[in-house]
Amino acid sequence: MNTIHYEKQGEVAYLYINKPEKRNAIDSTMSDLFLEYLEYFKNDSEARVLIITGKGDKAFCSGRDLKEAKENPEAFKKKPLRGRLFNAIIETYKPVISAINGVAVGAGCEIALASDIRLASKGSRLGMPEAKRGMGATFGATILPKLISPSFAAKMLYTGKLVSSKEAFQVGLVDEVLENQEQLLERATEIAHDICECAPLSVQRIKETIWKTMDVPLFQALQLDIGPNVYESEDRIEGAQAFLEKRKPVWKGQ
Known part of the structure; x- marks a missing residue:
């Protein structure tokens, strides 16, 4: 090994x-x-x-x-x-x-x-x-x-x-x-x-945001758009639909 x-x-x-x-x-x-x-x-x-x-x-x-x-x-x-x-x-x-x-x-x-x-x-x-x-x-x-x-x-x-x-x-x-x-x-x-269990793009965006804003002043950090755009992703639609249908989401990572 x-x-x-x-x-x-x-x-x-x-x-x-x-x-x-x-x-x-x-x-x-x-x-x-x-x-x-x-x-x-x-x-x-x-x-x-x-x-x-x-x-x-x-x-x-x-x-x-x-x-x-x-x-x-x-x-x-x-x-x-x-x-x-x-x-x-x-x-x-x-x-x-x-x-x-x-x-x-x-x-x-x-x-x-x-x-x-x-x-x-x-x-x-x-x-x-x-x-x-x-x-x-x-x-x-x-x-x-x-x-x-x-x-x-x-x-x-x-x-x-x-x-x-x-x-x-x-x-x-x-x-x-x-x-x-x-x-x-x-x-x-x-x-x-x-x-x-969570959406891959969401987790990636959150990790990038955590690390890239660590030393950035609060109000400046809030203006940043870091990582993949999850708001226009297929997974955002799937997440909402799965919640309404009371089932587990099927993530595509896109």
Whole structure:
């Protein structure tokens, strides 16, 4: 099995970071594969939601493989994760759920931050220890203060300390905490199926609107027309008709 494993079950796709012997640390080859599968998911009209998780029971992703940075510094420099992997997760413009099963640190935490929904299993820990490694946490330092209390985000970033799944839930960093990994994936899949009940173009428009207006002043954001025009779509007509006929809509994505 590849170090990045991708599979699809119906309309739900799963991407597994699969290097448990290294706590799912990501090297350059893995980041390339990750990006390839994100592009595949983005262009697959049948895939509606992506769930990202880690193989094994200790780590979601322990960040960038620092051993590669020492042994192959050129690869490390030429393929930085920031601006590539995290942006690509956002720019799929389809919902992405991170099912955090264990530690999610550094780039692993940033993968979760780039996702739309974050679930964690009990005992998981999250954080960005870049300040302890002489690194910058550029993506994390940009996005984390927008998702949770800026002062709590600053404390996490300045100290590099990890927070428990319980504390992450309390500050809104994760949306739910599940008892174990089995329940974690079950719940992620359940949410994915709930999303699949909705119109694809509507979900895409909503995701684009969320991300593209995050830093835009309110009244300016309200004037923007972002994403596909759902108001003239076939699915808008189908949604209204299905509601009146008390049946499930049959979405075409157009």
